[in-house]
Amino acid sequence: MTFRLYDTATRDVRDFVPLEEGKAGLYVCGLTVQSEPHVGHVRSAVNFDVLQRWLRLRGYDVTFIRNVTDIDDKIIAKADGFGRPWYSHAAAMKRELDKAYAALNVAPPTYEPLATGHIPEMLELIETLIEKGHAYPAADGSGDVYFDVRSWPQYGELTRQGIDDMEAAEDADPRGKRDPRDFALWKGRKESEPETASWPSPWGRGRPGWHIECSAMAGKYLGPAFDIHGGGVDLRFPHHENEQAQSRAAGHPFASYWMHNAWITTAGEKMSKSLGNSLTIPSVLQRYRGIELRFYIVAAHYRSHVEFSFEALDEAAVGFRRIESFLERAGDVEAGALPDAFVAALDDDLGTPAAVAVIYDTVREGNKADDPRPYAAEVVAMLDVLGINPADPAWGTSGGDDQKLTDAVDALVAGLLEQRAQARADKDFAAADAIRDRIKAAGIEVEDTPHGPKWSIS
RNA sequence: GGUGGGUUGGCCGAGAGGCGAGGCAACGGACUGCAAAUCCGUGUACACGGGUUCAAAUCCCGUACCCACCUCCA
Incomplete structure (x- = not known):
């Protein structure tokens, strides 16, 4: 029997055939660290964690890369609200994310690359695309560089869309684009943006577009071709479509299989990062x-909406x-x-x-x-x-104070249970039940088992 | 407009042509001094209308409603 998985690109369940026998290269889009992680984010992490565990158990030598996007528009904007630099904000949110993963027993990936640590790799890829005629620096002198979707006939193949059927974004700022669907590989620095959020490039100071990081990092750690690429359904388009287009246009075969997990919604609405509601991981973990x-997440299929x-x-x-x-x-x-x-x-x-x-x-x-x-x-x-x-x-172990507390309660309850045992032996069940009720009133449940009574917090 | 997905019993949630996944709740029974826990049993669920088939929740056609994505999103 072989492992079979649903490939979003072909829309069917297929046998998993790795590029190299016995090995599995896996790239999953992690988070943009802009705000506290919520249940939806963690679902994605748990789903792919199960995938990782299963592949390993199936005997594959797994290389699992899960990136962290630590520079983008939202991070810069949100950091302002906190009155701290963007990198400080990103680092703080990254720590929250790590805590959430740990709290859900999400095993760490093989490597967790940061976007800001791979600017040279991205620049290299962008230059390749320009050389091959699939990208161009904006004509308006903004310092932006765009991917030319018209130069790549297969554009839209992942999500089966024709370029001409796509709606241009309402807020699309044509800037120096040749086609409204062209997307930014590199964003020239604007005066309003912090100097620290820009890096030197052949087109002037700027920062990477969103999609290019994944192409660059997947290529660096998994090679031009790898087995599985994952993420949430929302990433299919534009993110994954663009990743695939720019990677293949640069001459890399890229992912063999695409896996996308479905959403968790609340009250019929998707959990958007802007909600900032009670479904952040820390708040759920209070209850x-x-x-x-994690059991709740795993009890549903990863492709089913929850x-x-x-x-x-x-x-x-x-x-x-x-x-x-x-x-x-x-x-x-x-x-x-x-x-x-x-x-x-x-x-x-x-x-x-x-x-x-x-x-x-x-x-x-x-x-x-x-x-x-x-x-x-x-x-x-x-x-x-x-x-x-x-x-x-x-x-986690409940050692330390928890253990001391348990021992103390055990000693107190043990005395009462002895009295109850005596009452039962005397067939004085009214007295026995009264003791049990009294213990229960304190929030402790007593059960009789073949090995004697047992207590637990109710 | 384009693309993808959905509608299953009181609730959650699988399945993708033929024995009622599983869980939670409820009810009955066994066990127990009584409980608890555990076990056994109890449900004629597949949005609607047609069709194909010996057989349809599952395939086909149509209808309704819901959701997601279309350059910020797990």
């Missing part, structure tokens, strides 16, 4: 554990706790083998919903069995693939 949010709601997240969290309590009952086990159905699910375009169903089936079998451990071993292995194994150290 739910990272592992619960309408975010706290009710749905609640349900997911409750369901996930059933898996966790099964593992607690089973005790410590090593990861075992993956059930065939689970492997088949992930091989089929990362079918995580079907994979989660296999986890639940296994949990049920384990709950029925005299010895749950073999089942727990399978469950642990499956959870590891999805990045939601509660025992994974990535979720």
Whole structure:
């Protein structure tokens, strides 16, 4: 059985055939670090994290590049609002992003290049495009350089659009463009912009256009041709279309497969960066554990639109706790083998919903069995693939004060449970229940198990 | 105008021609002193109208509604 994935470019599910046997080169568009990350951003990261884990488990030597855009219009504009330089703002938001990734157990990529660290590579690519007749410096002396879409007949092939069918942007400032659809490879510095946000170039000081960074960095770290390019659906056009056009026009075959994750919306609206609402990662993590949010994300297919709601997240969290309590009952086990159905699910375009169903089936079998451990071993292995194994150290240890607090509560509850045990032994159930109710009033649930009573925070 | 996607039971969410994915909730039962947990059972769900087929949620035609992208976006 081979891994199959949906390729946006061909619009069908195809066998994954890497360019080089046993290796997989993966480039994913990360974020523009302009504001706090929200649930939608993290969905993309989690989806591609699962892809990375699956490819590795499938035996591929994976090179995973996920870039960070740390210079662009919005960053400059937003930094102004904070009263700090653009680079300071970008760095601060990058730290928030890293925290969010860590909180969701998103494994780090092989390398995480910054746009500002690759200006020479971009300039080189732009010059190649000019030499080949696919780009030109603006005639208006602005210092801008544009990609000439009319010079590239395949323009629009990724998203199956004809140039003449495209609407020109309403706010399109024709500037020095030959065609309104031409896009900026390089932006000449404007007087209003900070000097620090510009770099020297053959066309004067300026900064890179948005798309060129990905072409340059993918080329540098993965080579002119690589296997998979990913990102959110919104990036298909213009970003990915432009990336592909400029890379291929420069003579690079570029990506073999394109993967795009769907949106998470709220109240029917997409989470735009401008909303800045309650769905930032820090705010969601005040109410739910990272592992619960990740489970919620992974329980839906990456290509399906998700309408975010706290009710749905609640349900997911409750369901996930059933898996966790099964593992607690089973005790410590090593990861075992993956059930065939689970492997088949992930091989089929990362079918995580079907994979989660296999986890639940296994949990049920384990709950029925005299010895749950073999089942727990399978469950642990499956959870590891999805990045939601509660025992994974990535979720952090609750040591220190938490542990001291737990010990203190345990000592107090233990005394009460002894009294209750005595009452039960005396068949004085009214007294026994009164003790249990009193403990419950403090927010602690008592359950009787074959191994004696157990308490947990309710 | 162009391009892509969607509409599944009380709710979430898979599936892409033929045994009702899975979860949450609800109800009944087993277990329990009672609970909890766990297990067993209970649902005739596929936007609408036609069509193809022995068989359609799944394919075809049409209709309605929703969403995304068209140079800031995960």
